[in-house]
Amino acid sequence: MKVFIRNIISFIFTVFIGSVINMMLIELGNYLFPIKGIDPNDIDAYIKIVPSLNAEFFLFPFLAHAIGTFLASFLCVLIAFNHKLKLSIIIGVLFLSGGIYMSIIIPAPFWFIFIDLIFAYIPMALLAWKTATVILNKNRT
Numbered sequence: 317m318k319v320f321i322r323n324i325i326s327f328i329f330t331v332f333i334g335s336v337i338n339m340m341l342i343e344l345g346n347y348l349f350p351i352k353g354i355d356p357n358d359i360d361a362y363i364k365i366v367p368s369l370n371a372e373f374f375l376f377p378f379l380a381h382a383i384g385t386f387l388a389s390f391l392c393v394l395i396a397f398n399h400k401l402k403l404s405i406i407i408g409v410l411f412l413s414g415g416i417y418m419s420i421i422i423p424a425p426f427w428f429i430f431i432d433l434i435f436a437y438i439p440m441a442l443l444a445w446k447t448a449t450v451i452l453n454k455n456r457t
Contacts, residue, residue: 319397319398322395322396322397323396323397323398323399323403326391326392326395326396326403327392327396327403327406327407329391329395330387330388330389330391330392330395330407331388331392331407331410333387333388333391334384334385334387334388334389334391334407334411335384335388337380337383337384337387337388338380338381338383338384338385338411339380340380341376341379341380341383341384342376342377342380344376345373345375345376345377345379345380346376348376349372349373349375349376351365351369351373359421359422362422363421363422363423366422366423366424367423367424367425371428374424374425374428377424377428377432378428378431378432378436381411381415381432381436381437382435382436382437382440383440384411385407385408385411385436385437385440385441385444386440386441386443386444387444388407388411388444389403389404389407389408389440389441389444389445389448390444390445390447390448392404392407393444393445393448393449393452394448394451394452400445400448400449401445404441404442404444404445405438405441405442405445407441408437408438408440408441408442409437409438411436411437411441412433412437412438415432415433415436415437416433419432419433
């Protein structure tokens with residue numbers, strides 16, 4: 317039972333941390349690359365202007381999705397007791413589902429949606445699992 321509780325707590329905690337990092341990077345992107353004439357927190361104005369934005373405006377959303385997923389998965393693998401790959405993939409799928417939802421409500425360019433959904437979630441979760449596994453195995457020897 318302790319193992320199950322530890323895994324659940326690590327999952328919830330790391331998804332929360334990954335989501336916070338995601339939002340912080342989105343806000344940083346809005347600060348570094350402000351969209352002139354709109355409040356980035358006004359979703360309706362944002363939806364209207366997104367299709368006309370240059371590629372530089374999509375850098376931080378991609379980084380936010382990739383880094384948020386990576387960190388959540390990485391930390392979960394470090395903290396969880398077992399089922400580390402499963403938990404990592406579940407985190408990737410959870411963040412991917414959020415990415416799919418956002419790609420439905422915000423009409424971003426096809427190239428961004430494609431790159432974001434293909435590379436920012438499941439591959440980052442697997443890379444985080446592999447990286448954390450290597451670190452854990454080095455610490456055991």
